[in-house]
Amino acid sequence: MTHRQILEPLSGLLLVLFVAMLSGTVVSVALPQIIGALEGSQSQYTWVVTASLLASTASTPVWGKLADLFDKKLLLQISIVIFMVSSLACGFAQDTGQLIAFRAVQGLGMGALQILAQVVIAAMISPKERGRYNGYLGAVMAVATVGGPLLGGLIADTSWLGWRWCFFIAVPFSVAAFALLAKTLHLPTVRRPDVSIDYWGATLIAAGVSVLLIWVTFVGNDFAWLSWQTAAMAGGGVLLLAVATWVESKVKEPVVPLHVISRRTPALAIIASLSVGMAMFGGAVFLGQYFQIGRGYGPTAAGLLTIPMMAGVLVSSTVSGRMVSRSGRTKPYILTGLVVLLLGFAGLATIDHETSIVLISVYMLAVGVGVGMSMQNLVLVIQNTVPLREIGAASGAVTFFRSLGGTVGVSVLGAILANRVAAHITEGLAKAGIPVTERAARGSLNLAALPEPVKAIVRAAYGDATGHIFLISAGITVVGLVAAAFLRPAVLRDSLDLPEPAAKEARTGA
Helix, strand or coil, rough: CCHHHHHHHHHHHHHHHHHHHHHHHHCCCCHHHHHHCCCCHHHHHHHHHHHHHHHHHHHHHHHHHHHHCCHHHHHHHHHHHHHHHHHHHCCCCCCCHHHHHHHHHHHHHHHHHHHHHHHHHHCCCHHHHHHHHHHHHHHHHHHHHHHHHHHHHHHCCCCCCCCCHHHHHHHHHHHHHHHHHHCCCCCCCCCCCCCCCHHHHHHHHHHHHHHHHHHHHECCCCCCCCCCCHHHHHHHHHHHHHHHHHHHCCCCCCCCHHHHHHHHHHHHHHHHHHHHHHHHHHHHHCCCHHHHHCCCCCCCHHHHHHHHHHHHHHHHHHHHHHHHHCCCEEEHHHHHHHHHHHHHHHHHHCCCCCCCCHHHHHHHHHHHHHHHHHHHHHHHHHHCCCCHHHHHHHHHHHHHHHHHHHHHHHHHHHHHHHHHHHHHHHHHHHHCCCCCHHHHCCCCCCCCHHHHHHHHHHHHHHHHHHHHHHHHHHHHHHHHHHHHHHHCCEEECCCCCCCCCHHHHHHHHC
């Protein structure tokens, strides 16, 4: 395919990815206002984010495998419809329970769109050339991440629109993406008579991951770490995943190909992706809350303040993508990105409710540069090691573990933040001689309803507690850096598929 022939369907795929990314970022800055309007709590704030990540994570390997078995274009169109309908439902939610449920359905569509876009790109472009186009992909991710908070802030601050339009805004983009792909995307349909779907494996993986993530969200708050609930949920989740692993080793068409993820290079890339996902999603999702609750900025201003991080992603992903295509090497850029990411999180770990905004912007820029240089290149590392017939399952596996890391990160760091905020508020109220109520100790996000002295205590509590979660993010990034350091230096292949001897070796797990 010529550059122009690639760009036509690529524009539709990039719009699809833009829609999926926008749906998460457009809500991030407006979430304090949304949860406040629906009378929600800090734990529900976390669950609005976690619900979509959970559904996206659990379903990602299934979508990836389906892309290897069925028409990729049809699957992409189905996922757009799921995403569009659920976005409308989120906009009409009347309480936090409904919003969380609809966000879970939206997560199914988000996960499908993100993995299928990558699978289709991999089916059109060789790994070496893919670095160049991955730069475009990273740039679109950055624009969606930059534009999302800004758009969400503007919508939340506009009285005649209101926060519900943070969800409705995805609908016109979805319609445009559907029409564009219907016209421009033309992939050869490969009919395989030996198709078999691993329903048991898919169900067990989704169930095991869901149980563990639900346990991570509630442990320490609703029940103790050493309790029968922990034994039941953690033990049950591990047992389900153990059975899923056994099933995957026996079936003909596994959802997660064990012979791929058990080899050195894919395994190390997955560990690095897992840590990057935990650090990035877990840390960045609370920045909007920090600027609004901890520093007192409005939604629009909070969105503007996140620009340095997103600018870092935009520039570094575009530049590193072109350099990867030119050299065919990924490891130097991955290592450099993870070092910069670690430095950024180490800086953010020092912030409190009085830290200079200029200093915070420098730290956010470093985080953005690190993410842009490492995230997509880790996907490319795995795609380079598998034949074309397994590209969906392999891409689904790395995206699954990255999303899993993000979901765990949001759940764990959200729980830590909630506990730190409660401790700071209780201490602050006691020093001020104000009676400590359960609602005040939880940290209400509806600051307008609080008396001025309590409001100041709540702001300081959120501002001071946020640095702790970035310290944990820095520690997680170290794990990814160590894993990436052990990656074998490799040159990306020029061909779309592996040569037959190499493909046979990949299938046998040699």
